[in-house]
Amino acid sequence: MKSYKITLIPGDGIGPEITESTIRCIKSLGVNITWDIKEAGINAIKKYNTPLPEETIKSIEENKVCLKGPITTPVGTGYRSINVALRQTFGLYACVRPFKVYSGAKTFYKDINLVIIRENMEDLYAGIEFEKGNEKTFSLINTIKQLTQNNISLDSGISIKPISSSGSERIAGFAFEYAKKNKRKKVSIVHKANIMKFTDGLFLQSARNIAGQYPDIEFEDIIVDNMAMQLVQKPNKYDILLCPNLYGDILSDLCAGLIGGLGLSPGANIGDGIAIFEPTHGSAPKYEGKNKVNPSAMILAGVLMLKYLGEDGPADILENAVGQVIKEGKNVTYDFKGENSSGVVGTIQMTNSIIEKIKKY
Ligand code: NAD
Numbered sequence: 001m002k003s004y005k006i007t008l009i010p011g012d013g014i015g016p017e018i019t020e021s022t023i024r025c026i027k028s029l030g031v032n033i034t035w036d037i038k039e040a041g042i043n044a045i046k047k048y049n050t051p052l053p054e055e056t057i058k059s060i061e062e063n064k065v066c067l068k069g070p071i072t073t074p075v076g077t078g079y080r081s082i083n084v085a086l087r088q089t090f091g092l093y094a095c096v097r098p099f100k101v102y103s104g105a106k107t108f109y110k111d112i113n114l115v116i117i118r119e120n121m122e123d124l125y126a127g128i129e130f131e132k133g134n135e136k137t138f139s140l141i142n143t144i145k146q147l148t149q150n151n152i153s154l155d156s157g158i159s160i161k162p163i164s165s166s167g168s169e170r171i172a173g174f175a176f177e178y179a180k181k182n183k184r185k186k187v188s189i190v191h192k193a194n195i196m197k198f199t200d201g202l203f204l205q206s207a208r209n210i211a212g213q214y215p216d217i218e219f220e221d222i223i224v225d226n227m228a229m230q231l232v233q234k235p236n237k238y239d240i241l242l243c244p245n246l247y248g249d250i251l252s253d254l255c256a257g258l259i260g261g262l263g264l265s266p267g268a269n270i271g272d273g274i275a276i277f278e279p280t281h282g283s284a285p286k287y288e289g290k291n292k293v294n295p296s297a298m299i300l301a302g303v304l305m306l307k308y309l310g311e312d313g314p315a316d317i318l319e320n321a322v323g324q325v326i327k328e329g330k331n332v333t334y335d336f337k338g339e340n341s342s343g344v345v346g347t348i349q350m351t352n353s354i355i356e357k358i359k360k361y
Helices: 015-029 042-048 054-063 082-089 135-148 165-181 200-211 224-233 245-259 296-308 312-328 347-360
Strands: 003-009 032-037 065-068 094-100 113-119 186-191 218-223 240-243 266-270 275-279
Touching: 003 054, 015 296, 015 312, 015 347, 054 065, 065 296, 082 275, 094 165, 094 245, 113 165, 113 245, 165 186, 165 200, 165 240, 186 200, 186 224, 186 245, 200 218, 218 224, 224 245, 240 245, 266 296, 275 296, 296 312, 296 347, 312 347
Parallel strands: 003 032, 003 065, 065 275, 113 240, 186 218, 186 240
Antiparallel strands: 094 113, 094 266, 266 275
16 A cells, blocks of 8 residues: 655644544545644744744655645734745645535535636735835835836835736646646636736736647636626536636635535645645634534545545545535534534534545445
8 A cells, every 4th residue: 555644734723623634534544644743823933933934844845745724824914824935935836726516515506516726826925015104115116106107105005916927827737737637628717907918918818828739628718807707697607717816816715605615615736746735714713622613625625635646546435425424414514504503513523424424435
């Protein structure tokens, strides 16, 4: 039997609970994994005085695969997002988020099965920001005035949105290869090129160049605001959405809402030979330690990880077990049915139920 050493970052908030669920499920599948447990975020600051310790970085570098729980990012002040830092550090340029309706989930639609492929490094997430009132910000405002004759109010903060043709072609190549490998038929390129001609326009042009190399895969482009509406009205028309970073982030939550909530939506961040798997949702601090939240997104992130490792058999068993528990609706968390409904249980009990299904295979 193959064995793996994988970095495990439980994260904070609800992270440790849903990580525990995932580890228990994977263990019951019999896949031989040694978990190299590391810290990041608030927990790491207490111990290492930095939110992203060298030890954690080294572990991911060595193991090449990481399973990660959600990590809290302080809003406005404090350290920058560790999630973004990890993607930048390891060049995880592709974010892959599948959205599919599991029978029994609370949804308006029954037939959604789409994947968002989001560029993960550029755009407004590049982390190039200028704070209001800072000398550098005044200098930038002056330079912009000289170069463009545009007046930016002196009490502005500024975030920079870089999008390159190389970065856009790379993510488009990834999306079309993904479509080919997974027998998907259509790629919809999401943009706002009518307004941001030099950034979104470049993204669109670069993606079109790549699309030309894949004549068997249908290709269209769609403006992001229209995309949001189309997704709400006709989500089953879409297959793969190829998005720049920010739109991919926002549409991911929209799609999560369409399939029954964030608790059902896993994600993979993939670079060249290295990958981090995580749920799409955050650390939901208000539910920390309450044995309340849905472990499915993190468990399904485990499914994506197993598939990445080539463990397709165990991955399918795990996904089917999650699907069966959701379909039966006898042991599911509050987000499937609403508080105090019959069949609503905690994180641990839902996990137990998934493991019982796994054992029947
Ligand atoms: P969140 O995803 O943590 O929670 C939003 C709401 O979604 C919750 O209040 C809850 O109602 C619901 N929810 C989330 N996960 C759920 C689950 N597993 N089961 C059932 N319901 C669930 O979003 P937020 O409140 O905006 O962010 C909280 C923190 O998480 C912030 O610090 C944010 O920066 C961080 N965050 C981290 C990641 C990551 O680690 N990749 C991603 C998003 C947000």
